[in-house]
Amino acid sequence: SLFNTLSPNGTYTVANVAAPVSTGRNNQAAGWTIVVVFKDPTTIPRNLVVFDGFEIVSVNTQKDVPIAGFLTPLSGPVSCELGAVMYDGDRGSSDGFYFKQDSSAAGVYTNLSNTGTSGNNDSWNSTISYLGANVTTRNPAHANTLGYDADIIQLPNPGNAVLGNNRTSARIRISSPSG
Numbered sequence: 001s002l003f004n005t006l007s008p009n010g011t012y013t014v015a016n017v018a019a020p021v022s023t024g025r026n027n028q029a030a031g032w033t034i035v036v037v038f039k040d041p042t043t044i045p046r047n048l049v050v051f052d053g054f055e056i057v058s059v060n061t062q063k064d065v066p067i068a069g070f071l072t073p074l075s076g077p078v079s080c081e082l083g084a085v086m087y088d089g090d091r092g093s094s095d096g097f098y099f100k101q102d103s104s105a106a107g108v109y110t111n112l113s114n115t116g117t118s119g120n121n122d123s124w125n126s127t128i129s130y131l132g133a134n135v136t137t138r139n140p141a142h143a144n145t146l147g148y149d150a151d152i153i154q155l156p157n158p159g160n161a162v163l164g165n166n167r168t169s170a171r172i173r174i175s176s177p178s179g
Contacts, residue, residue, distance in 0.1 A: 003036070008036075008038070011139060012034065014032045014034075017030050017031065017032050018030065030087075031085070031087060031145075031148040033085045033150055035050055037050075047070050047071055047072070049067070049069050049070040051065075051067050053065065055174070057174050057175065057176045058176065059176055059177070060176070060177070061175070061176060062096070062173055062174065062175035062176075063173070063174050063175075064105050064171055064172070064173050065171065065172045065173075065174070066103040066169065066170075066171050067103070067169065067170050067171070067172060068103060068168055068169040068170075069168070070167075070168060070170075071166070071167075071168055072163060072164065072165055072166060072167045072168075073165055073166075074165055074166050075165055076165070077157075077160065078157055078160050078163050078164065078165060078167075079154070079155075079157065080154075080155040080157065080163055081131075081152050081153065081154055081155070082099065082112070082152070082153055082155055082172075083150070083151065083152040083153075084097065084123075084149075084150070084151060084172075084174075085148075085149065085150045086123075086124040086148075086149040086150075086174075087147055087148060087149070090124070090125070090126070090147070091122070091125045091126055091144070092122070092125075093122055093125075093176075093177050094113070094121055094122050094177050095113070095122055095123050095124040095125070095174070095175065095176055095177065096111065096113050096123060096173070096174065096175035096176075096177075097111075097112040097113050097123035097124075097153075097172070097173075097174060098110060098111055098112060098113075098172070098173035098174075098175070099112055099155060099162065099163075099170060099171070099172060099173075100170065100171050100173075101162060101163045101164060101167050101169075101170050102167070102169055102170065102171065103169035103170065103171050104171070105171065109171075109173055110155075110156070110162045112153055112155070112156075123149075123151070123174075124149045125149060126144050126145045126146060126147055126148065126149055127143070127144075127145065127149055127151065128145060128148075128149070128150045128151070129150075129151045129152070130151075130152045131152065131153065131154055132153070
């Protein structure tokens with residue numbers, strides 16, 4: 001383990017992150033994210049799935065990312081937090097984040113763009129946020145992360161209408177507006 005298991009809270013530093021050398025094009029970015037998973041026997045069991053990938057979303061395009069390998073509860077309420085890390089989180093644009101509960105591309109997507117990403121209908125806006133609040137307990141705690149964006153949002157799911165029981169796949173859609 002990279003963490004002190006007896007006292008895991010602390011400052012962790014990463015150095016020498018490889019970044020592209022500028023080629024004269026705009027939108028060069030680099031960053032790092034660490035996902036920490038822990039077991040807490042005092043809480044209800046959760047299904048945690050981490051998906052790792054990299055997609056380029058060009059201007060005026062969208063990318064669909066199917067995800068599978070999880071299982072929602074067989075009955076009762078379904079709660080879900082979604083986390084995403086993006087590069088080139090321009091402020092003032094209207095980058096989109098959408099969700100649907102099965103992996104096919106067809107169907108209705110739920111717009112998550114203003115459900116907790118510290119932006120007004122702009123999912124990727126150079127923030128690090130948890131459920132809509134900027135995370136300030138990091139060092140440095142800059143409000144503008146200059147293109148790097150990491151957010152965890154609560155999936156709105158009244159009556160399990162967005163993500164139902166006994167589901168094993170979903171689809172995330174990411175879009176980027178013009179200029």
